[in-house]
Amino acid sequence: MKKSKVARERLKVVTIAEEPLEVVPYVSAARGSQEIVYEGLPVYREEILGLPVEVEALIVTSDLQGMALHDNGEYGDLLVGEMLPATLEGLLQIHLPGVHPDKVLVCLCGDLYGDTAARGSNGDPLPV
Template sequence: MRIVKIPDSPIHEIRYLVAATTKTRVVEKILPIFVAKVDALPEGLNALIATSDLQGIEPQQRCLLGHTVADELESLAALGKIPSPETIGVLLAGDLYAQTDTRGGEGDVRSVWKAFNRRFRFCAGVAGNHDLFGASLEDMKAFTSIRGIHYFDGNIMTIDGLRISGISGIIGKQSKPFRRREKDYKRTLSNIVKQKPDILILHEAPTVPDAKLAGNELIRSELSTASDLLVICGHVHWKIPIVSLHSSVQVLNVENRVFILMA
């Protein structure tokens, strides 16, 4: 699956609140929703929604931004602007928690995943470094056993004809949730690349020096041997959302954006 066109203008925008750099106020921001074209999708799957870093609060309901995104996308489908929800899969690249009184922190994001999963064909993705999934391994096990929920952390699954893989978290000290030592991340990513998935979901993005896009050099290096791969990532913001690392690897950065990939 290859992205062939990304428009300059979004089809829809969502206003939300985010904590400012000071602890005494919040600021309003806008989340854009784009429709991008891909060359092909498996039969029965008419679109994929890809997003990450929905670290905001809806100003009226005071709910996590991800809940509002799921609602708004369902409304766009009802208006005929995107395909029917039962033919759309959702890919989440992490960091779906936010609070308005301070930036950062970690929190439970299971309700956001469930909101997408209730409305769409499936919900697949990885954890970001600000995400939690309950308070115990039992909570996580119960969550990942829900029909339609597909959580990735080094594994590969075939979902509706697409081979999808992912790595949760970022490279860093293991004293905080969803951090991996560099050598462990490298080994996991190398193993995934050898298995040739169609889509790889990462929270942390590769660096792209030629385009002056921030990210991790280790990830870029490991992806240099991949082929026929679409990488979905976030964590850092890129001015341009998509790059090609080489002729057969595309990277779509969905940090604080929503992309609807349609054939």
């Protein structure tokens, strides 16, 4: 049996912005789960070579272990990962207006649930 040779191009990060485009505020349980801490999820723009032609933008994120903050500084039941798509959509419209939403590949890499009562708690990440 012959193996077919498929040319695969590797992804290559060319540049990473020094400053984030946005910092998404959220809260999470502090170490020891004795209090909450206010955090910020930075969103950086990078230039990557080697994406398939079908993909105009790649979004990669992980460790979204927190609750989204509302404009008034309060938090509720919304995971930070549930709020993130609207923020990223706005950033795409501003910084990459020619990108078609159907040509954005999103990779969610683990730890998508957060709870302000207990650090490292388990819960349903499906809303993210």
